Amino acid sequence: MTRPDDPTSLPAAAPTSPVRAPDTDTDDPVRAPNTAIDEPYRAPDTDIDEPAHEFGPPATSPPREPGAAGYVLVWLALVALATLTLIASRAVPGGWGLAIAFVVASAKAGLVVAFFMHLAGGRPIHRLVFAIAIAFLVLLVLGVLADVGTRSLASAYVDDLGGPP
Amino acid sequence: MTAARTSLHVQYDSLARQHATARLGMWVFLGSESLLFAGLFALYAAYRFVYPAEFHAASAHANVVLGTINTYLLLTSSLTVALAIHATRRGHRRRTVLLLGATIALGLAFDVLKAIEYAGHLADGIAPGGYYAFAGLPAHGVVLYVTLYYLLTGMHALHVTGGLCMLAWLTWRAHRGDFTPQSHIALELGGLYWHLVDLVWIFLWPLIYLIR
Secondary structure (H helix, E strand, C coil), X not given: CCCCCCCCCCCCCCCCCCCCCCXXXXXXXXXXXXXXXXXXXXXXXXXXXXXXXXXXXXXXXXCCCCCHHHHHHHHHHHHHHHHHHHHHXXXXXXXXXXXXXXXXXXXXXXXXXXXXXXXXXXXXXXXXXXXXXXXXXXXXXXXXXHHHHCHHHHCCCCCCCCCCC | CCCCCCEECCXXXXXXXXXXXXXXXXXXXHHHHHHHHHHHHHHHHHHHHHCHHHHHHHHCCCCHHHHHHHHHHHHHHHHHHHHHHHHHHCCCHHHHHHHHHHHHHHHHHHXXXXXXXXXXXXXXXXXXXXXXXXXXXXXCCHHHHHHHHHHHHHHHHHHHHHHHHHHHHHXXXXXXXXXXXXXXXXXXXXXXXXXXXXXXXXHHHHHHHHCC
């Protein structure tokens, strides 16, 4: 769409959105028609009402949030899980202790990502982007562990430098 | 002047669309940040696999008390930054500034405790790489844990410090009245970054301090 010449007019205001009276006392300079187009445009009004969408919430709506009480509940759960990790690490030694610590840490991370970072109430594309990054992270760590974990098997086929014996 | 200082760039027809793009870009950035730490986590996993006994012995000398206090500090700072954004959405400017200030105080406390921890280790000779001079444990294998300890926690502390600078800027902008209930994308994305810093520590804490 073309930029309106009058900077005080609402950009792409939907017909149904409440139209505010244009601010006549803003300090924005009146934009000449041939002003450089790449100059950031200071919006005189930040009304972000979108036209109503027929299917679900609009993709541009901000993520839903759990609310203040929800945030405090999530925090309480995080503190409880951290304390559980601490107790488990003292009570359960060895590999199982590490496994428990890792599962609890993953649960804590899930709570932070889903509620504090609004991934549960955000757009699916956000979940997809982050899930791909985490999948690559897991792939990297598993690949490295598969390497060091099978060195004793590989020693029958390769020498210390990695070549055939 | 009461108008929010938010500029609409020419390629968008509304601030909502511009903010949706910024939000997606932030998630891509957080994904790449996760992969930055993934390399260090993979190194840790490999060396812990090769030297399990040495890593066990070395982690006994980590300062569990300071590490655990820092865990609770960061978890609480995640709550305060989430509540700050919630306050902005409700239009409470003063509460936003106070909650952001609390977040900064918690982050600063984290950095101070981390510095005390580092000073204690260095005084004992628990230093990375060739500077390792701890009399209590032979360097074999242990020096890898110690070096990774400094790499992982140091990279994380850099993120905390960078996040604190960002939070200070956001607090100033909130105080100035830049953020409205409809338009506060910088605050929202800054909160996401701070949560990621918390997220990394959630995994660092058991790996560094609690392995037995």
